[in-house]
Amino acid sequence: MTHPPFMQFACIIVGQAVLVVLAFWAAMDSTSSSKKAQIARLDAEAAAAAAGHSTAILEKYVLELLPYATVLKNQKGYQQAVQKMPPEVAERFDWERVIQPKQKESLVGARRAFAELQRVAREVLHESAMYGTRYPEAMTAWANRTLEVDADTLPELLSGAPAGQAYAMLVGKATGVSWKKYQDAAARLSQ
DSSP states (O other): OOOOHHHHHHHHHHHHHHHHHHHHHHHHHHHHHHHHHHHHHHHHHHHHHHHHHHHHHHIIIIIIIGGGHHHHHHHHHHHHHHHTSOHHHHHHTOHHHHOOHHHHHHHHHHHHHHHHHHHHHHHHHHHHHHHGGGSOHHHHHHHHHHHHOOTTTHHHHTSSSHHHHHHHHHHHHHHHHHHHHHHHHHHHHHO
8 A cells, every 4th residue: 555645745754854853952962962071171171280280289388398487487587686686796697697508408498499389379370360260269269378478478377377377278278179179070071
């Protein structure tokens, strides 16, 4: 039994319409999946960039700056005391004259570590501007605070004073949040 020609034509049109709708739906779904994958990749990229700085931050802060905290504090206190002396006496007690080679080496190491920490902070701010809201806010807050610090306020940030404790917590939060965001983004990317 054959169908009349108009029925065959109607079946062909309906079949083609169904194919068009299915193809459209598949394209929309793949576009949505593609966008989700792209967003996950961007999130992972931003988190990886931030987490990549964590090791350098912890190394410079914990292993290089904190051990020199006493020397930095002593130098600052010594220089403040010398400034209160009469100029002719102060000249004999100039820090550069009385400093021991090991102390001088420690100060040079501390200054180098601090300069490196500030270099990392500038990189973090550059990446933060590049990635926008995808970049961990805690890392950006750490970078801003680190760049506010100068040689005079550094000993206070390395002490047990409230400012030092707040900075230590900022370091921990910045590095911890960055790693967590990286792990989360990597997990989303693998799905």
